[in-house]
Amino acid sequence: MNIRRRLITVVAAFAVFAIAVMLWAPTVGSTSISLARAFDRTIPWDSNVDAQIFFVARLPRVLAGALVGATLAAAGVVLQALLRNPLATPFTLGVSAGASLGAMLAVTMKLELSLLGITAIPLASFAGSLVATGIVYALASSQRRGLSTNVLLLAGVTLNAFFSALILFVQYLADFAEALRAIRWMMGGLDVADYFPIIAALPLIFVAFAAFAMMPRTLNLLSVGAESAAAKGVDIVPAQRLAFLSASLATGAAVSLGGPIGFIGIIVPHLVRLMVGSDHRIVLPASALFGAAFLVLCDLVARMVMSPLEIPVGVVTALIGGPFFLWLLVRKS
Amino acid sequence: MIKMLNTKNTKITKTFVLSLFFVSFVAFVLKDVAAQETPRRIISLVPNVTEILFAIGAGPQVIAVSTYDVEPPEVRSLPTVGALVDPDTERIIALRPDLVITYGSQADLHTQLKAVSIPFFDYRHGGLDHIMVTMRALGQRTGHVEQADRVARALETAIDAVRNRVAGKPRPKTLLVFGREPGSLRNIYASAGKGFLHDMLTVAGGEDVLKDIDKESAQISTETILARRPDVIIELNAANRLNDADLEAVLSPWSALSSVPAVRNKRVIILTGSGLTVPGPRVIDGIERMARALHP
Amino acid sequence: MPALLWADNVSFRYAAGAPLVVEGVTVRLSDGALVGILGPNGSGKTTLLRLLSGTRRPSSGRVLLGDRALDQLSRREAARQIAVVPQETELAFEYRAIEIVLMGRHPHLSMFAVEGPDDIRIAEDALAATGTSHLAERPFHELSGGEKQRVVIAAALAQSAQLLLLDEPTASLDLGYQLEISSLLLRLNQDHGVTMAISTHDLNLAASICRELVLMRDGHVLAAGPTAEVLTPEHVKALYDVEADVQVHSETGHMTVVPVRRISR
Structure with missing residues (x-):
């Protein structure tokens, strides 16, 4: 039994799959393009349609999809272990509701500000996710002894409901076109047509993944129980703090890039666990890689099935994820 | 005995049904007569129909409008009674209207108005011709x-x-955008193959680049725009006026699609003003501005 | 003999303003000891074990591990010397038995390290010591109550700690498993030299394997000392409000407690 070899082999297999999907996805789309022309640098950029379709329309959305998919899937894994609840998602703790409220306010207040080139809606949604994370964190750590995962879960669920009500209220006050735009944002979209939003989301997601990389064994122990994890050498409170904050911030960054795309954070970790077991040293990286591939594929469906119309990618993930989720529930009971 | 009872019952039922028919027939006729009377107290829940009412001289009969009504200026002092998704039925009834202009999707309101026998004029957006049809109706x-x-x-x-003026001129392939996320090319909504915006563009001498999509509006990807290569992009902006710096900010995201002829040839045109998307008497203003943009 | 683990006049409350659940308790575990902690529900047994393992810090008093204060040690350092078997183990996800046991190696591994051949050998030894080698590849949730408990004990053994604290290890088991676990614990103590403290409700289990007892009631120590001296009808009465007969069983030579009737205070 060589554990290291197994870890490397399995994760490598997932990596190969993710890379293959990411290499293939930009080559297909609603229009057929010539790759030779797209990469022909003798053709001036301004007249090279194939290159612009490849590099402006497709590649950024594949990269955004991969980044968002990897982040949501990994954050889902971390939060499921932290809350010891297989049905937790990156959105369970209010992050997406906060982000949606932020985006909603940006739309209805017609905010046009931008910071370092990031536009109003992503900015406002990220701010909203920070507010939600802050509130939940403050509530959960108000009890004297560390972070209570029960309070975390309750506070998150309550905040979700409360923010959803606020969203409806703002939506009600907004005019029709604005409300529609905000609702559309909530269905998720990856057609960023630009590399800058991706680059802007990267640092935070990178920091979060660095934190995730330190966690797998701790997450295994937390899955077995906080008390026994403590007895086996885990500093529970700092570990829970790190898990909650890094997963929440990464989710906030991902949502501000692609909108609150649902179901990735729950389907992917479960599928991965069904394939490789529950060892987080495999589940965490494999979920990130599989999440990247999965969202890129869902987005491929979103942009091709009804072309030239777009289906919101969140609708595609929900159409696949909803039935899967139900199957999971039935299978559990 | 049982048989007798049955017969009797049937008779009662027959009489009842017949009288019910009679009553409803009378009610129907009366209602129809009432409906034909010239309304003196009109409530309009549809802003563009309000504009039409004022244009045809029915303005003085309008006693209340929706919360979104701002044109013509006279409506700004009228009471408001909710709008498309939230009509204030109680206030509407309290104002004792003799005609309510509703939108086709307001099914609940229709039921309620029927229950209190208030006649209503049901409107739905259509093509450009539908504006004139609505006016005459x-x-x-x-x-x-x-x-x-x-x-x-x-x-x-x-x-x-306008149609004659642009006749015979080459019809540039045009994308008519009416919504996108500020500062980016995300969530682009454009006019597609039907509806008054599409008709306006066609009249103004443009070839709608999305005319094959049988919808009034469509969300389209940057890939679609790159692939369809419009010669002109007309973008409607709700702001009343844009200064040069604003205009540049609004235009700048388009530069990412430099292979699109409209972008390369600097023919992305921003038309400002909220009246452009109102299918009412001001529609000609929008058509003329589109025509000037397409055929300078 | 110097104490290996020594709780010195410790008190504990779970939150400021909350009542003390452990009050002025002193317990000494010497090397090789097998101590039973007895007491009714809510007497503070579980909390005392948490203080002894260092997963909770006493509100006052101190816990010493050898000659070092336990709260000066990092969790990892403490976990290398003190292992704990919790009362219940409820997994959030499905793990195989061997995976659970290997988790015991956590305090010995650096952050990015993966279990090597030594760790695997230690885990296999732990499985063997608890008679669960044949269960290694089985999903934990498919095991019976007794098997689960033995695997959890194996995971604690894999920590290679000299101290093992068990919180009601036989609480949810039937008679057969109770005997199995108690003989396992006795064997681990005698053959492997593991120092143990066991909290339990089961007076007969305590009487049959523990050489020393600590009797707790309402957060206080009622009595402590060698089993034969402490396990008296008077103490049982004070502990549980139950009149009992304490006899020496002729065949096993163990003390047995036969409850006779409950008395009201």
Whole structure:
């Protein structure tokens, strides 16, 4: 039994799959393009349609999809272990509701500000996710002894409901076109047509993944129980703090890039666990890689099935994820 | 005994049903008569229909409007009674209207108005012609047949004038955008193959680049725009006026699609003003501005 | 003999303003000891074990591990010397038995390290010591109550700690498993030299394997000392409000407690 070899082999297999999907996805789309022309640098950029379709329309959305998919899937894994609840998602703790409220306010207040080139809606949604994370964190750590995962879960669920009500209220006050735009944002979209939003989301997601990389064994122990994890050498409170904050911030960054795309954070970790077991040293990286591939594929469906119309990618993930989720529930009971 | 009872029952039922028919017939006739009377107290829940009412001379009969109504300026002092998704039925009934202009999707409101026997005029957006149809129908309904016909004919003449002016000229492939996320090319909504925006563009001498999509509006990807290569992009912006810096900020995201002829040849045109998306008497203003943009 | 683990006049409350659940308790575990902690529900047994393992810090008093204060040690350092078997183990996800046991190696591994051949050998030894080698590849949730408990004990053994604290290890088991676990614990103590403290409700289990007892009631120590001296009808009465007969069983030579009737205070 060589554990290291197994870890490397399995994760490598997932990596190969993710890379293959990411290499293939930009080559297909609603229009057929010539790759030779797209990469022909003798053709001036301004007249090279194939290159612009490849590099402006497709590649950024594949990269955004991969980044968002990897982040949501990994954050889902971390939060499921932290809350010891297989049905937790990156959105369970209010992050997406906060982000949606932020985006909603940006739309209805017609905010046009931008910071370092990031536009109003992503900015406002990220701010909203920070507010939600802050509130939940403050509530959960108000009890004297560390972070209570029960309070975390309750506070998150309550905040979700409360923010959803606020969203409806703002939506009600907004005019029709604005409300529609905000609702559309909530269905998720990856057609960023630009590399800058991706680059802007990267640092935070990178920091979060660095934190995730330190966690797998701790997450295994937390899955077995906080008390026994403590007895086996885990500093529970700092570990829970790190898990909650890094997963929440990464989710906030991902949502501000692609909108609150649902179901990735729950389907992917479960599928991965069904394939490789529950060892987080495999589940965490494999979920990130599989999440990247999965969202890129869902987005491929979103942009091709009804072309030239777009289906919101969140609708595609929900159409696949909803039935899967139900199957999971039935299978559990 | 049982048989007798049965027969009796059947008789009672028959009489009951017959009288019910009679009553409802009378009610129907009366209601119809009432409906034909010229309304004096009109409530309009549809802003563009409000504009039409004022244009055809029925303005003085309008006693309340929706919360979104701002044109013509006279409506700003009228009471408001909710709007498309949240009509204030109680206030509507309390104002004792004799005609309510509703939108086709307000099914609940229709049921409620029927229950209190308040007649309503049901409107739905359609193509450009539908504006004139609505004008004439409302003229008939509100007792302004002649003025409505005059206004409608003037509009038709003006539309024809534009049509004739651009006839024979090359029709540039045009993308008509009416919504996107500020500062980016995300969530682009454009006019597609039907509806008054599509018709306006066609009249103004443009070839709608999304005319094959049988919808009024469509969300399209940057890939679609790159692939369809419009010669002109007309973008409607709700702001009343944009200064040069604002204009540049609004235009700058398009530069990412430099292979699109419209972008390369600097033919991305921003039309400002909220009236552009209102299918009412001001529609000719929008058509003329589109025509000037397409055929300078 | 110097104490290996020594709780010195410790008190504990779970939150400021909350009542003390452990009050002025002193317990000494010497090397090789097998101590039973007895007491009714809510007497503070579980909390005392948490203080002894260092997963909770006493509100006052101190816990010494050898000659070092336990709260000066990092969790990892403490976990290398003190292992704990919790009362219940409820997994959030499905793990195989061997995976659970290997988790015991956590305090010995650096952050990015993966279990090597030594760790695997230690885990296999732990499985063997608890008679669960044949269960290694089985999903934990498919095991019976007794098997689960033995695997959890194996995971604690894999920590290679000299101290093992068990919180009601036989609480949810039937008679057969109770005997199995108690003989396992006795064997681990005698053959492997593991120092143990066991909290339990089961007076007969305590009487049959523990050489020393600590009797707790309402957060206080009622009595402590060698089993034969402490396990008296008077103490049982004070502990549980139950009149009992304490006899020496002729065949096993163990003390047995036969409850006779409950008395009201």
